Amino acid sequence: MIEEAPVSLSEAPTRRLNMIEAINDALDLMMERDPDVVVMGEDVGYFGGVFRATAGLQKKYGKTRVFDTPISECGIIGVAVGMGAYGLRPVPEIQFADYIYPGLDQLVSEAARLRYRSAGGFIAPLTVRSPFGGGIFGGQTHSQSPEALFTHVAGIKTVVPSTPHDAKGLLIAAIEDNDPVIFFEPKRIYNGPFNGYYDKPVEPWSRHPDSAVPEGYYSIPLGKARIVRPGEAVTVLAYGTMVHVAEAVLREKGVDAEIIDLRTLVPLDIDTIEQSVRKTGKCLIVHEATRTSGFGAELSALVQERCFYHLEAPIERVTGFDTPYPHSLEWAYFPGPVRTHRLRNLRGQRRGDRYSPDHRSPRPENHHYPPAHPLCARPGIMLAGSA
Amino acid sequence: MTDAGAPGATGTQGHGNLPPLSLHVPEPKFRPGDTVDYSHIKVPPAGAQPRPDESCAASETHPLCLDLVRVLDDENRAVGPWNPKLDAETLRRMLRMMALTRAFDDRMYRGQRQGKTSFYMKCTGEEATSIAPAMALAHDDMVFPSYRQQGILITRGYPLVEMINQIYSNRADKLKGRQLPIMYSAPEHAFFTISGNLATQYPQAVGWAMASAIKGDTRIAATWIGEGSTAEGDFHSAMTFAAVYNAPVIFNVVNNQWAISSFSGFAGAERTTFAARAIGYGIAGLRVDGNDPLAVYAATQWAANRARANAGPTLIEHFTYRAEGHSTSDDPTQYRSAQEREEWPLGDPVTRLLRHLIALGEWSEEQHAAMDRELVDLVKAATREAEKNGVLGHGLHHPFHTMFEDVFEELPWHLREQSEQAIRERRIKWPEWSDESWRENGR
Numbered sequence: 023m024i025e026e027a028p029v030s031l032s033e034a035p036t037r038r039l040n041m042i043e044a045i046n047d048a049l050d051l052m053m054e055r056d057p058d059v060v061v062m063g064e065d066v067g068y069f070g071g072v073f074r075a076t077a078g079l080q081k082k083y084g085k086t087r088v089f090d091t092p093i094s095e096c097g098i099i100g101v102a103v104g105m106g107a108y109g110l111r112p113v114p115e116i117q118f119a120d121y122i123y124p125g126l127d128q129l130v131s132e133a134a135r136l137r138y139r140s141a142g143g144f145i146a147p148l149t150v151r152s153p154f155g156g157g158i159f160g161g162q163t164h165s166q167s168p169e170a171l172f173t174h175v176a177g178i179k180t181v182v183p184s185t186p187h188d189a190k191g192l193l194i195a196a197i198e199d200n201d202p203v204i205f206f207e208p209k210r211i212y213n214g215p216f217n218g219y220y221d222k223p224v225e226p227w228s229r230h231p232d233s234a235v236p237e238g239y240y241s242i243p244l245g246k247a248r249i250v251r252p253g254e255a256v257t258v259l260a261y262g263t264m265v266h267v268a269e270a271v272l273r274e275k276g277v278d279a280e281i282i283d284l285r286t287l288v289p290l291d292i293d294t295i296e297q298s299v300r301k302t303g304k305c306l307i308v309h310e311a312t313r314t315s316g317f318g319a320e321l322s323a324l325v326q327e328r329c330f331y332h333l334e335a336p337i338e339r340v341t342g343f344d345t346p347y348p349h350s351l352e353w354a355y356f357p358g359p360v361r362t363h364r365l366r367n368l369r370g371q372r373r374g375d376r377y378s379p380d381h382r383s384p385r386p387e388n389h390h391y392p393p394a395h396p397l398c399a400r401p402g403i404m405l406a407g408s409a
Numbered sequence: 410m411t412d413a414g415a416p417g418a419t420g421t422q423g424h425g426n427l428p429p430l431s432l433h434v435p436e437p438k439f440r441p442g443d444t445v446d447y448s449h450i451k452v453p454p455a456g457a458q459p460r461p462d463e464s465c466a467a468s469e470t471h472p473l474c475l476d477l478v479r480v481l482d483d484e485n486r487a488v489g490p491w492n493p494k495l496d497a498e499t500l501r502r503m504l505r506m507m508a509l510t511r512a513f514d515d516r517m518y519r520g521q522r523q524g525k526t527s528f529y530m531k532c533t534g535e536e537a538t539s540i541a542p543a544m545a546l547a548h549d550d551m552v553f554p555s556y557r558q559q560g561i562l563i564t565r566g567y568p569l570v571e572m573i574n575q576i577y578s579n580r581a582d583k584l585k586g587r588q589l590p591i592m593y594s595a596p597e598h599a600f601f602t603i604s605g606n607l608a609t610q611y612p613q614a615v616g617w618a619m620a621s622a623i624k625g626d627t628r629i630a631a632t633w634i635g636e637g638s639t640a641e642g643d644f645h646s647a648m649t650f651a652a653v654y655n656a657p658v659i660f661n662v663v664n665n666q667w668a669i670s671s672f673s674g675f676a677g678a679e680r681t682t683f684a685a686r687a688i689g690y691g692i693a694g695l696r697v698d699g700n701d702p703l704a705v706y707a708a709t710q711w712a713a714n715r716a717r718a719n720a721g722p723t724l725i726e727h728f729t730y731r732a733e734g735h736s737t738s739d740d741p742t743q744y745r746s747a748q749e750r751e752e753w754p755l756g757d758p759v760t761r762l763l764r765h766l767i768a769l770g771e772w773s774e775e776q777h778a779a780m781d782r783e784l785v786d787l788v789k790a791a792t793r794e795a796e797k798n799g800v801l802g803h804g805l806h807h808p809f810h811t812m813f814e815d816v817f818e819e820l821p822w823h824l825r826e827q828s829e830q831a832i833r834e835r836r837i838k839w840p841e842w843s844d845e846s847w848r849e850n851g852r
Contacts, residue, residue, distance in 0.1 A: 060623065086623045092653055097612050097646030104553075104616025104630075107601060110623070112616075124642065131606040132613070138815045140594040140602035141585045145818075177816050200818045245821065289821035 034236035040227040041212045044186035044235050045075045045151070048193040049113065051239060053083050056111060059197060061088045063098060063115030063151075072117060073153055073212060095125035099150065103132050106146045113197055119154035119206060120166045133202040134177030149196040149203045154182075155263055155310050156347050157210035157220070157356055165347035167262075167311035172204045173287045173320065179203045179244055180287040184211065184265040185232035188285060191242030199244060208262035216263060217270035218358035247291035249298075253280035256304040256368065259295060259321050261285065264308045264340075264357070271362040279306075279368075287317055295321075296328050303334035306365060310357055313341040338365050435674030437745065445748035452754050455482035455701075456489025463715040467693045470723075474684035474694040477728060480703040481761050485768040491707040493545075497771040503544060503702055504762045504772070505780060507536040510560045511759060512784040513569060516792055517576055521590075521737045525800040526576050528590045532557045534732030534750070537702040537758035538663050539633070540564050545709035546631055551621075553601045553614035553632035556591055557663065565598045569788060573795035578806060581798035585807045585814070599628075608634055608641035611660070615650045618658035618716075629716040631659040631709075636683050636726075637668025640676045648690045648724070657716035659709065660724040662686075663699065665731035670744040684726035692722050699727030700755040702762050728755065809835055 039047060052059045061076055061083075067090040070077030080088040091098050095116055102112040116122045122129075133146040156165030172180045181196055181203055183189035189207070196203040210216045214224040227233035250265055255278040260268045265283045272279040280298050284290065299305050305325045307318040318339040325337055340357045348355055362368075439445050458478045461469040482488050495503070514531040521529040532539065539560030546552070552561055562572060571583060575593055578586040584594055594602035601617075604610060614632035621628050634644060639662055651658050662683045666673050676683070687694025693715060697708045705727060712723035730753040734741045766772035799805020813820060813828040820828070835842050 060620075092646075092649045094646040094649060096642050097615075097650045100609060100612025100643060100646060101616030101619060101650055104613035104618075105620040105623075106616075107613065108551075108617045108620035108624075110620045127606060127643070128609060128612070132604060132609050135604075136602060137818070139584065139588050139592070139604075140596070141583060141587065142815050143583075143594050143596040144602050179817070289817075289823070292822055 034238065034240070036234040036236050038228045038233050039186045039190075039235040040214070040233065041183070041186045041189050041207070042073055042075050044190040045193055045207065046077060046079070047235065048190040048197075049076060049079060050082070052113075052194060052197045053079065053087065055239070056197075058109060058111045059087070059113060060105065060110055061113045061115070062091050062102070064091055064093055064117045066090060066115050071115065073209065075151070075207075076115065095121055095123070096128055099125035099128035099133065099148075102148045102150075103128060103136065103146050106133075106148050107136070107144050111197060112148045114148060114150055116150060116152040118160075118164050119152045119168055120163045122150075122152055122168065125150075126171075129172070129178065129202070129204075130175050134175050137201070138177060145200050146202045147200045149193070149199070149205050151193075151205045151207060153209035153212075154206040155208045155210055156342075156352060157216060157263065159349065159352055160347070161349040162346040165352075167206075167309065167342070169204070169206055169287060169309075170311060170315060170317045170320075173317055177201065179289065180206070181244060181285065182206045182208065182261040182287065183285065184208065184260075184262050184283050185215070185230070186227055186235050187232040188242060188248065188283075190235050191240050192244070192285060194239065195241040195244050198241065203244070206262070210263045211266060215266040218267035218356070218362075219270065220353050220356070220358065242285070244286045245289035245291055247285055247294040248283040249294065250281040250283050251279065253278040254302060255279055256306055257282065257295070257298040257302045258306045258308060259284060259318075260308040261287065262310070264310055267358060268306075268308050268362065271359045272368070274359070275363065275368055277368050290324075292324065292328070295325065299325055299329040300332045303332055305329070305333070305337045306340065306368070307337065308340045308357065308362065310342050312344045313339065314344050316341055335366065340365065435672070435679055437672035437674065439746040439749060441742055441744065441746055443746045443748070445746050445752040447752050447754045450754050451477075452698075453477050453479065455479035455698075455704075456492070458489065458491060460490035460707075460711070463711055464718055464720045465693075467687070467691055467721065470693040470695060471685075471688045474687055474696055474726075475682055477696055477698050478704050478708055479698040479701050480707060481698075481701045481765055485761070485764040487703050487765060491704055491711075493703055493707040493710060495703070495706065497766070497769060499544070500762065500766055500769075501772060503540060503706070504759070504766060504777075505784075506540045506544075506560065506564045507702070507759050507762065508777075508781060509784050509787070510536050510540065510563050512781070512788050513559070513563065513572070516785075516788045517573070518737065520576070520792065520800075524802075525796075526578070526590050527801055528737055529576065530556055530591050530736045531733045532559060534753075534757060535663060535665055535699065535727075535729050536560050537705050537762075538661065538699045538727040538729055541702045541705035542631060542659075542661065542709040545706045546713055547628065549599050550628050550713070551599045551601065551614070551617050551630045553610035553617070553630060554603060555607070555610065555633045555635060555638070555663070556603055556605070557635070558633050559591065559593075562593055562595060562598065562600055565595075565600065567593075567595055567598050567600070569791035570794045571595075573792055574798055577795060577798070577800045579795065579799035579801070580805045580807055581795070582807065585811050590801075607638040608643035608647075610634070611643050611647035612650060614658050614660075615647045615654075615656050615722075618651070618656040618722075619654050622654070622657055622719075627717065629657040629659065629713060631661065631713075633661040633663060635668060636662055636664040636666075636673050636678065637671060637676045639683055639686065648686065648692070651722040652690045652692050655719070655721040657719070658722045659712045659716060660722060662724065662726045663729060664726050665699075665729050666749075667731050667735070667741070667745065669735045669739060670741075672745075682726055684724060687724040690724075692724060693720075694724045694726070696726045696728060698755055699729030700753075700758040700761060702758055703765070729758075730755070732757075
């Protein structure tokens with residue numbers, strides 16, 4: 023299960039693209055390949071989208087395949103469901119994820135349920151693209167990360183790319199998928215792999231290896247995570263912008279972390295997660311969204327259920343706070359380097375001073391856990407497996 | 410004493426000499442036990458309404474949004490420019506479909522009362538609003554119904570047995586026992602899957618119609634909604650999109666006066682008609698006597714021709730009356746006067762068409778009574794056939810594992826794990842259980 027993108031890609035000629043260009047490339051390619059693909063949304067037509075993701079498409083494919091819509095997310099999604107029932111493959115854009123709520127009934131009660139309630143008679147093969155996440159001084163209405171609302175809904179797939187290479191391959195896979203897909207684009211990394219150090223200039227994508235985007239068609243299967251960096255000390259689960267934040271902070275701390283970019287939240291690549299946590303014995307979950315009932319809670323529960331006897335420390339979460347996204351205090355809210363630095367899991371985990379691999383799994387039944395972690399000394403926590 | 414002028418204060422005194430504000434909460438004219446007097450409902454004479462050309466400017470139809478298109482007059486004749494001039498064979502078929510729908514409703518209602526299913530919804534008194542449009546549309550025009558348009562399926566020849574299998578959620582139910590009874594789905598009959606969430610079908614119909622236009626198709630879409638649900642945002646989104654893209658779609662608003670216990674005033678009926686919503690959106694609108702099958706047919710035909718000629722969408726309000734409860738879970742005697750049904754000034758659609766056919770010399774009371782008996786037998790036979798596949802709660806349902814199918818096209822790992830769990834739980838109760846044993850004895 024632990025795979026990079028399809029191997030054959032290394033042979034394809036590549037171009038250096040930023041994330042917007044990669045998304046535009048995917049849309050262009052899919053519109054070219056499939057006459058049933060239509061793109062619609064607020065300002066996506068002549069203007070090419072407020073983030074330019076659909077630039078040039080209307081000119082190339084005409085106004086009946088790329089068009090502006092009324093400011094009505096309920097209408098945009100509802101109309102897309104009807105188009106899907108006709109046989110089209112709509113790719114609606116919701117201009118900001120913060121605006122998706124008026125379309126929620128059409129997504130949750132309709133798009134997600136169509137296949138099930140009609141026993142396969144009707145499907146909703148739509149891909150809802152939407153820029154999400156903060157770090158652009160967007161205030162509370164242009165910064166949210168509502169992915170957990172969708173992962174909770176049976177029948178919807180949720181995808182979050184973190185590089186131009188993945189954005190193209192995942193978007194192509196999402197458009198080809200016969201189920202509704204929410205495709206959240208981390209807008210903070212549209213133009214460069216922002217790593218959380220907001221007071222330093224952001225590197226452009228062109229200096230990042232994953233901005234090498236193969237020309238032509240390729241797809242990255244939904245449900246396959248990417249190991250950003252193999253490591254032994256701790257497993258880090260992240261997606262979107264936070265992949266780059268985690269990478270930078272752990273590099274700086276010199277922690278031999280295994281960083282996993284989930285890419286798809288539903289369906290989730292549980293095998294890659296399990297294999298990694300069994301190897302490292304520790305798990306750190308990083309997301310920008312609010313903490314309570316965030317997707318990190320689901321990840322934490324899954325890791326605990328499936329890797330409990332391999333865990334050497336409590337699972338930890340680095341997340342946004344449970345407040346709306348504050349405009350002026352954006353960087354106090356953002357789960358950046360400072361919040362990540364303080365994690366217990368990362369203390370004393372410099373390369374070379376980690377536990378030896380055979381000290382970990384599988385454990386004998388009478389194994390006594392080392393009371394290394396202060397939280398583990400609390401009554402009740404040590405009960406399972408320590409008798 | 411609080412300071413009435415302070416923000417958030419709850420005092421009764423206003424500022425200075427301004428009168429206190431008061432909240433208007435609509436109240437229906439009649440409650441249980443009240444004598445019903447419908448003299449406030451204006452019923453214009455049949456045949457008096459002009460019929461503009463189908464490609465006219467939308468504004469030419471707007472006077473009709475405040476009028477009432479009627480064809481069948483008090484002498485049971487079809488009169489005026491909206492008379493669709495249907496031949497006797499077509500009229501008899503229309504009558505038969507309406508009578509069949511009523512017979513089907515009666516049988517299914519009884520079946521629910523006998524415990525054969527959990528739920529049923531009749532369309533008594535509103536048969537014309539689904540059967541006449543189904544006959545005026547092409548068979549492959551896509552319909553996006555609400556939950557009271559069973560008449561469309563029956564008119565399009567969907568097998569009664571399949572409808573009953575769905576209502577019983579039995580092992581032959583094509584929807585695998587997943588949907589509430591009457592929430593049919595029939596793609597091969599161009600009948601969209603019914604949602605219990607109200608008004609969602611409206612923008613979907615517009616999207617389907619837009620897709621048809623994008624592809625240069627000739628098929629149009631039609632959708633139905635109750636007057637109460639026009640308050641939903643989806644209704645207004647749909648109207649805006651249809652107006653913006655000139656979508657080939659027909660919007661039907663079935664104004665049956667009641668949304669469960671809330672009268673139409675809670676959807677804005679005290680101010681204007683529902684057809685008048687078309688005026689604000691600049692699309693064509695018609696207000697039709699919904700108990701006059703010929704007027705409904707003519708209005709649908711007008712709107713379908715208009716849509717097919719790329720002249721845009723039409724909103725049709727069908728002014729009718731919900732003669733029965735909202736559903737088997739509802740008791741209308743709790744909130745409205747029982748006299749309403751008897752006093753309803755537009756009569757009963759089946760009776761009106763029957764009298765028209767008799768007036769034409771093309772039908773008789775005897776023939777009608779014979780047809781009613783035949784239809785009762787037809788429905789009874791279909792019911793018996795469906796009951797062979799089981800009724801709700803008697804064990805004959807779809808195989809267990811199907812619960813996890815169709816959430817996604819392919820089964821992801823987490824649903825596979827949960828389906829295995831469900832089978833383990835099943836075996837705790839019935840250790841011998843397997844798909845094979847289920848096929849044999851329903852367990």
